[in-house]
Amino acid sequence: MLSVSMLSSYEYCKRKLFLNYVLGIREPFKKSTSLGTIRHETYDGINKIEEELIRSIKSFIPKEDLLDVYRARYREILANVIRSNKKPLEELGLNLGEVFKQVWPLILEESETRVKSLFKFIQMHKIYGDELWNKLIPKIKSELRIESKELNLKGIIDQLEVYPSGIVPIELKTGSMPREGVWPGHKVQIAAYALLAEQHFDKEIKECFVHYLDQRERRHIPMNPFLRDEIKERIENVEILLNSRNIPEKVMNQNKCVSCGVKEQCYNEKLLEKQLKNLC
16 A cells, blocks of 8 residues: 655655665655654644643633643653654754754744634633533644555545534645745645545545644645546556656756765666666
8 A cells, every 4th residue: 555655755756766665775864854753743742632731721721821831731742752762863963952942942832823722712712621622623633544445545644623614634844845835745745645534534625734834834725626636646656656667767856866865876777777686
C-alpha cells in the first residue's frame, strides 16, 4: 500500500522516490527534519490534552489565568518531547536548550490563539466543564492513521477540525512557503488526506488547509472533481514507477539537488546500475 508521502515525493523528484523505495537508498536524518519532528510531536501532544483541559474549566476563569494554565501545560509538553528525542538531537549536534528556544515561540503563540478563541466562546455561551467541551466548535483530532484498500493508500493526517457540518483536514508544515497558494507537493499531500478522510468518515470534504507553522499562516485548498482525479492519477503513476526498473531522469530544477541527502548516490550512475542489477 502506498503512503501519502510517496505522492508528494513523486511531485518533488521522481528520481529520488525511485532511489528511496526501489533501490533502497535513503536520506540521512537532517537538522531541519529533526526540528520539524519536535514541532509535530508537540502539536500532537497539545491536541491530545485539549479535552482534558477544557473539561477541567468548571467556572469562570480570567483570560490571563487561563492563558497561564495553557502556557504551563504546553511548556511541559514541549520539554517532554525534546527529552524523548534527546539522543537523535544530540547526534545531530543540537543543544536541547537551543531547540526549546527555537520552537517555544511558535508553541506560545498557539496557546494564545487557542485561549483567545476559547475565552470568546465561554463569554458568549456561559458554559463550563463537560457542557463546554460537548458544545465547543470545532473539535480537533490529531495524528489520525487512515488507510484505504480501494485507493491503495495510507497516511497519518496531522489535524482534523470537526464541525457539525463537516470535517476539515489540516497539514502542518515547517520551512518556507510560496508567495501565493501552497507548494505543489503539499497540495497533493493534503488533497490525498482529504480523499482518505472522505472514505473513513463517509462524508464529503469540501476544503482543506496547509498550515505553514514558521510563517503562522494557513493556506486554503478547495476540493473539487479535478483535484480528486489528479490524486487518483498520481496514485496510478506512483504504482507504475515503483514497479518499473527504469531510473527516472534527473530533475530540471537543480536547486532541488543542492540540499538533497542522496545527491552523491544519485549522480553515481555506475552505483545505480549496480543497484538496479541486484534487483533482477
